[in-house]
Amino acid sequence: MTEKTKEFWRWKEYNWHDEAKDPKDVETISAGVDVGSVSSQAVILLDGELYAYSNMRTGSDSPNSAINAMNWAMENTGLTMDDLHYTVGTGYGRVNVPFSDRAITEIACHARGGNTMYGPTVRTILDMGGQDCKVILCDERGKVKNFLMNDKCAAGTGRGMEVFADLLAVSIEEVGELSLDVEEEPPPVSSTCVVFAKSEASSLLRDGWSKKRVLAAYCSAMAHRVVSLLERVGVEKDFAITGGIAKNSGVVVRLERELKLTSLKSKYDTQIAGALGAALFAKALVEKQRKKVAQ
Amino acid sequence: MITAGIDMGSKYIKVVILKDGTVLGRAMETTGFEPVESASRCLDKAIKEAGVEMSEIDHTTSTGAGRKVAPKTDSDITDVGAAAKGVVNLEKNIQTVIDIGAEEGRGIKIEADGKVVDFAVNEKCAAGAGAFAEAMSRALEVSIDEFGQLSLKSDKAIPMNAQCAVFAESEVVSLVHAKTPKHDIARAVHDAIASRIVSMVRRVGINESVALIGGVSHNPGFVDSLKRALETEVIIPENPDYIGALGAAITASERTK
Amino acid sequence: MKANYGYMDGSGEFYITIDTDLCIECADHGCVKACPAGMFEIIVDDYDDEVAAIKEDHRKKIKYDCGPCKPVNDRPTLPCVAGCTLGALTHSW
Numbered sequence: 001m002t003e004k005t006k007e008f009w010r011w012k013e014y015n016w017h018d019e020a021k022d023p024k025d026v027e028t029i030s031a032g033v034d035v036g037s038v039s040s041q042a043v044i045l046l047d048g049e050l051y052a053y054s055n056m057r058t059g060s061d062s063p064n065s066a067i068n069a070m071n072w073a074m075e076n077t078g079l080t081m082d083d084l085h086y087t088v089g090t091g092y093g094r095v096n097v098p099f100s101d102r103a104i105t106e107i108a109c110h111a112r113g114g115n116t117m118y119g120p121t122v123r124t125i126l127d128m129g130g131q132d133c134k135v136i137l138c139d140e141r142g143k144v145k146n147f148l149m150n151d152k153c154a155a156g157t158g159r160g161m162e163v164f165a166d167l168l169a170v171s172i173e174e175v176g177e178l179s180l181d182v183e184e185e186p187p188p189v190s191s192t193c194v195v196f197a198k199s200e201a202s203s204l205l206r207d208g209w210s211k212k213r214v215l216a217a218y219c220s221a222m223a224h225r226v227v228s229l230l231e232r233v234g235v236e237k238d239f240a241i242t243g244g245i246a247k248n249s250g251v252v253v254r255l256e257r258e259l260k261l262t263s264l265k266s267k268y269d270t271q272i273a274g275a276l277g278a279a280l281f282a283k284a285l286v287e288k289q290r291k292k293v294a295q
Numbered sequence: 296m297i298t299a300g301i302d303m304g305s306k307y308i309k310v311v312i313l314k315d316g317t318v319l320g321r322a323m324e325t326t327g328f329e330p331v332e333s334a335s336r337c338l339d340k341a342i343k344e345a346g347v348e349m350s351e352i353d354h355t356t357s358t359g360a361g362r363k364v365a366p367k368t369d370s371d372i373t374d375v376g377a378a379a380k381g382v383v384n385l386e387k388n389i390q391t392v393i394d395i396g397a398e399e400g401r402g403i404k405i406e407a408d409g410k411v412v413d414f415a416v417n418e419k420c421a422a423g424a425g426a427f428a429e430a431m432s433r434a435l436e437v438s439i440d441e442f443g444q445l446s447l448k449s450d451k452a453i454p455m456n457a458q459c460a461v462f463a464e465s466e467v468v469s470l471v472h473a474k475t476p477k478h479d480i481a482r483a484v485h486d487a488i489a490s491r492i493v494s495m496v497r498r499v500g501i502n503e504s505v506a507l508i509g510g511v512s513h514n515p516g517f518v519d520s521l522k523r524a525l526e527t528e529v530i531i532p533e534n535p536d537y538i539g540a541l542g543a544a545i546t547a548s549e550r551t552k
Numbered sequence: 553m554k555a556n557y558g559y560m561d562g563s564g565e566f567y568i569t570i571d572t573d574l575c576i577e578c579a580d581h582g583c584v585k586a587c588p589a590g591m592f593e594i595i596v597d598d599y600d601d602e603v604a605a606i607k608e609d610h611r612k613k614i615k616y617d618c619g620p621c622k623p624v625n626d627r628p629t630l631p632c633v634a635g636c637t638l639g640a641l642t643h644s645w
Contacts, residue, residue, distance in 0.1 A: 061471070108598035131462060143599065144553050148567065152559035152612035153420070154461035163461060192562035195421035195430055195460045196398065201330045229560060232567070232644075395644045413624045419562035459561070498624050526629035 007080025009162035009172050011055075011244070012282075015072045017052035023079055025218075028286060031073075031084045032278025033066050034106065035093030038130025038158055040065045040245065041275040042073035043153050044084070048283050052077055053272050058130075062093030070099070086286035088278040092131070096127030104281050106274045107136055107147045113277030114240055117266040123236035126226065127273065128245030130158040133226060134227075135233050142277075153193075155195050156225045158244045160194045161251075164218050167198055168211045179215035188221035197221065219250035225249075227258050239263050246270035296551055297347055298354045300543030301334055301368060302377070303361030306397035306425075307510065308337045311343035311539050312352075313544040320345030321537050323357065330361050344361045351508040356547035358539050360398070372546045374539060375403055375414045381542030382506050383409035385532040390502035393492060393512040393521070393529075394538075397425040402496030413499040421460040423491045425511040430460045434467040437479055439514070442481050446516025449482035463487075485520035493524040508538040553597075557606035566615040566645045567644040568632075572603035574640035586635025589617045603642070612616070618643070 023029060026046040033042045036058060044052040054073035058065045066089065074080065081099050089097030090109040097103070102221040106127075114125040127134040132151035138144050154160040163170040186209075191197040201214050209217075222245075241263045245251050247270060256262055268276070297319070302309040304326060312320040322340035322453070324333045342349055349367075357365035358377035372380075380395045383405065392403040399418035405411055417423035421430065432442035453475065457463040463484070470480050493501075505527055511517050512535040522529050532538060558567035583592040583604050591610040597603050610617050621630050622645075633641050 014472055060472070104598050146554035146556070148556035150459050150559045153561035154459045157564070159461055159465075191419065193420050193460075196419070196562070206328055225560075228565075232565065233554070233556065234558075415624050417563055422561070423563075491613075491616055494619045498619050498622060500623070 001286070002161035008165045008169060011186065013056040013200055015052070015054035015075055017073070017077050018050070021046055021049070021051050023051065023077060023083065027282055029079070029083055029085050030274040030279050030282035030286060031070065031087040031094070032072055032109065032276060032280070032282055033087065033089050033097055033100065034091040034109065034272075034274035035062050035066050035073070035089065035097060036091045036130055036274070037132070039271060040069040040091070041272045042069040043272055043275040043279040044077075044079070045279045045283055048280070050268070053269070053275065055269060055271050056212070056284060058093070063098050065093065066097040067099070073172065086282040086289070088282040088285070090274050090278040101282070102285060104278060107134060108144055109274045109277030109281065110134065110242060111136050111138040111144045111277065112142040112221065112280050113167065113275070114138070114242060116276060116280060117242075117268045117273055118238065118240040119265040121238045122240050122264060124239045125273070126230060126239070126241045128156070128226065128241065128243040128251070130244060133157055133229060135230055137233055137236060141161065148229060148233050150229060153190045155194055155197070156222055156229065160222065161245065163194055163198060164215070167201060168214060170211060170215065173247075175215055176219070176248040176250035179210050179219040182212050182216045182255060185220065186217045188224055189217045190221075192221075193195055219248070220254050223251050223254035223258055226255060229258070230283035235259060235261065237261065240266070242270045242273035244271055296353050296548055297351050298356070298544050298547035298551065299338065299341070299352050300377070300540040300545070300547060301338060301355065301357040301359075301365045301536075302357035302539035302543060303330060303357060304539070305360050305399075307536065308334050308359075309540040310337045310341035311339050311537055311540040311544045312347065313541070313548060314345075317432060318541070318549075319347065321534065321540070323536065326361070331364055331366055335366050344347045346532040354551040356543040356550065358543040370547070370550055372543055374481055375401060375411055377539045377542030377546065378508060379403055379411050379542065380409045380545050381538035381540075382508060382532060383407070384541060384545055385538075386504070386506055386530055388504045389396050389530065390508045391496065391499070393496055393507045394506065395425055395492065395507070395509040397429070397510060400424050400492050400495065402492070402499050404499040404502070408413070415495050415498045417491070417495050422458050423488065423495065425509070427460050427463070427488050428484055428514060428517060430464060430510070431467050434464045435471065436479060437477065443514035443516040445448045446477040446481035446485050447519060448478040451479045451482070452486060453479055453483045455483045455487040481516055482520065485514070485516045486524070488517060489520035489524040492521065501525065501527070503527055504530055506532060508532065508535045510536050512536075554604075555605065557611050559612060564615070565644050568606055568614060569642045569644070570604050570606075571640040572597065572601065572618050574638040575603035576601050578604070578638055578640075580637070581633035582637055583641060586631040588620065588631060591617060592632065612629075615645075
């Protein structure tokens with residue numbers, strides 16, 4: 001691809017399943033699908049244990065994105081939609097998941113998924129998604145106690161970061177590393193609004209700032225903005241970050257520095273928190289249903 | 296007595312040279328990345344047009360976002376104060392001023408002498424300013440002038456869901472993909488900004504007559520949407536982008552008395 | 553649960569906070585009746601409780617939708633806050 005036509009916002013899509021597990025001899029196969037505005041994930045659990053997942057870009061319509069994500073998670077597993085005992089849809093497109101049994105908000109799903117991904121000590125989950133940013137306080141069982149969402153404004157979202165990656169012709173996956181490769185931390189970009197921040201960045205480049213320095217200034221502005229969201233609800237330890245931006249070290253490092261708090265790390269992909277939570281809800285719901293039938 | 300008013304806007308700098316209540320000259324320059332230099336250039340241009348010398352100017356007052364950095368100034372006045380003064384100088388019966396620039400929008404309630412009673416501001420967010428329409432015209436790949444004209448051809452109100460300019464851009468792109476006519480999209484964009492502006496202005500109260508000033512007043516599509524949202528006529532004074540500079544020049548003459 | 557509906561953008565922070573633990577006890581749904589813009593609704597939340605919420609289509613523009621109740625001058629008590637006898641509602645601006 002030539003420099004001009006390269007899509008700098010593009011990140012790697014992938015799927016995974018645990019070959020050591022066999023879906024044939026389990027009691028419950030539950031699934032969760034999180035159709036976000038930018039990315040979609042599907043998670044499959046065997047008796048509550050993670051078995052398979054996928055992560056891909058959301059297409060132009062939600063139902064197909066949900067089907068594609070689920071099919072991709074099931075690739076080479078021998079499973080089909082009919083094998084799923086219960087599926088919960090979540091995320092922005094949750095009401096448009098054709099094969100789901102119930103829709104649950106991404107707030108509740110992130111809390112539940114975060115509780116499993118980071119352990120029961122996690123109290124604050126910051127989810128930085130493609131078109132929104134959420135702060136969730138939860139209890140030791142992963143139940144939401146307090147939440148705040150910002151999906152009106154692109155500042156502090158993955159979309160805002162994509163605009164910058166495009167402007168500077170830097171791959172979105174390299175933004176974090178590059179932004180940390182500066183000798184001295186520049187002052188943050190002063191405009192919150194992405195449209196205004198973009199013109200500010202153009203003027204900084206014209207002033208002779210390097211791309212890395214501009215990225216550092218933007219990552220730091222984004223971290224600062226997210227901190228003010230966190231402060232509205234009050235951060236409680238332990239603290240974890242989910243979503244795509246959790247993979248951007250430039251934002252995470254600056255965020256932790258400003259909060260004077262280290263975020264918990266997980267062996268799971270940070271983008272699957274919502275879908276994992278949905279699959280956990282699905283397991284609980286199907287078990288409840290079975291109990292009812294048995295009575 | 297000769298005075299100058301400099302309006303240091305975020306996108307354009309405007310200068311008005313005033314002699315005993317009559318405008319002798321005016322000039323406009325893009326603010327660019329060196330606002331101080333642009334302002335000096337703009338001032339020189341206006342002086343030349345007025346046919347006067349810099350030394351003849353008794354007092355210079357600045358206004359606008361960058362008013363504190365304006366060159367060769369003796370005093371400054373807020374955007375709101377300058378807008379009110381400039382408007383009543385041209386149109387006597389105005390009670391509500393709507394001022395929309397590239398990066399901010401304001402609703403101002405004024406008294407007959409141009410005294411500001413109340414004002415509400417929408418700033419630091421592109422959603423309620425001219426920048427929103429510009430970003431959408433880019434997404435639609437038409438010039439902002441064409442965009443304003445296109446809007447008038449539409450007789451259909453389609454709602455826009457996104458409030459943020461960045462998200463609205465994607466919405467415009469999907470509307471294009473869905474084969475929505477460009478003129479209907481243009482109107483949807485103007486309706487959306489107008490509705491936000493009107494909600495803001497209602498907080499100070501809307502009393503007739505209503506004046507619209509600022510760069511966005513050149514956009515006929517927006518003006519049309521604004522009238523519809525306000526359910527009233529809108530007066531656009533002569534040279535609407537120079538109102539702030541005019542108000543500053545009037546302030547300058549009051550301050551030399 | 554404390555549910556914060558609204559947003560933060562360049563121009564400020566605009567959140568309505570609903571303490572839904574208080575909503576569970578509520579019988580008269582005063583907020584729904586009080587809001588002149590009809591922004592409130594009663595929903596069944598993810599934990600199957602009946603609670604108040606801000607309708608989806610108002611969440612991204614509450615600064616504008618709440619405008620009529622928040623004139624620049626002489627702001628009276630907000631109708632939604634007065635209507636909620638349990639004190640479950642607060643506004644951030």
